[in-house]
Amino acid sequence: MLEEKNIIIAETIEQIEQTLGSELDQITVDRAVFGLFFSGVKLSTGHGGLCFTPVKEMPEAVCCPSTAKAMPLSGKLVGRPVLNYIEDVHSKNPLKKTLGIATLNALSTLCWEKEKPDELTYEISMGEDAFEKVDVSQYQKTVVIGALVPMLKKLTQAGADYKVLEMDSRTLKGKELEHYAPATDAHLYIPDADLIVITGVTILNNTLYDLLKMAKKGAEIIVTGPTASMLPDVFFKYGVTLLGGIVVTKADEILDIISEGGSGYHFFGKYAERTAVRAVCN
Known part of the structure; x- marks a missing residue:
């Protein structure tokens, strides 16, 4: 059972699952990038999503031998099912969680396209x-x-x-x-x-x-x-x-920018x- 503090994310995941249904099973992550300020993903659908990079949450990342501990999936992120990324949203590993949230943001854009938002709401x-x-x-x-x-x-x-x-x-x-x-x-x-x-x-x-x-x-x-x-x-x-x-x-372009330490000034508009x-x- 999820802790109460995770309820907003948990209920948002439920909404995404209800909107996309079995389509979720077919979606993978084509690219995953950690940047200095932002991290992000590109889905196999072409949709992209970002998340803040929690550098201060990773004191072990300053030591090279500890990098594997910080992100044990390095080299294995591309082609991974989005369902696995969704599970990582609840991970205690800050980097896994970061890409999980970026994936939720990308999936949210897909949901908006499938179900146009109600202007009355x-x-x-x-x-x-x-x-x-x-x-x-x-x-x-x-x-x-x-x-x-x-x-x-x-x-x-x-x-x-x-x-x-x-x-x-x-x-x-x-x-x-x-x-x-x-x-x-x-x-x-x-x-x-x-x-x-x-x-x-x-x-x-x-x-x-x-x-x-x-x-x-x-x-x-x-x-x-x-x-x-x-x-x-x-x-x-x-x-x-x-x-x-x-x-x-434009998912590829924004991932290129953040991989080079770019911020919002470099990609907005x-x-x-x-x-x-x-x-x-x-």
Whole structure:
């Protein structure tokens, strides 16, 4: 039985399985790439998916003899069934999990193509960052989980009352440090927040569900980043109001870029598009 903290991913997998059915049995991964910032896959269907590369989760990777421990499947990733990658989503190995989530994101794009999203349920903006969809001046208290630089700049410029919860304070600069609080203090700030902005990395480290449980009813909750580029339904079910992700439009090209240490600056508008999906209240 899966732990409660994995429930969002588990239910998203169920939705993908229901949408694609037996087709899943035939799909394999044609390419798998680990990059400095992003990792990604290309499916045999041609669809691509990305995930944040959790470098800080792999202290053993700094030692060459330990690389096999970090990713024991190196050299055996191509042609592997997506069903195996889906199983890896629940792995304790951070690299296996990374490619598993990238695979879910690629499969989510396939699902969107097969079942067009209901415009009465979702409000979808392509080529637009989720941060652009929010007027921070409307909220009295904001909490940001992770060093999400564009949002932090926006909040600082607006003179907003905010806290940024981050495991490593060195990722913050200047005035941002004045708003810093350790990630372990989430329970002190999230319950009072009107706007909560959460990095998709919380999907990787299994903290998202617990963070959502702390939020008060009616709070605006944004989850954003390449890791969060999957079907939105389950996220909305557990309180998220806006999901920001990435849709890969040219899989081979984007994998080439990230394999050379590329970031979003190198591929947005060329090989991938930002997406912002909002839950529509009926």
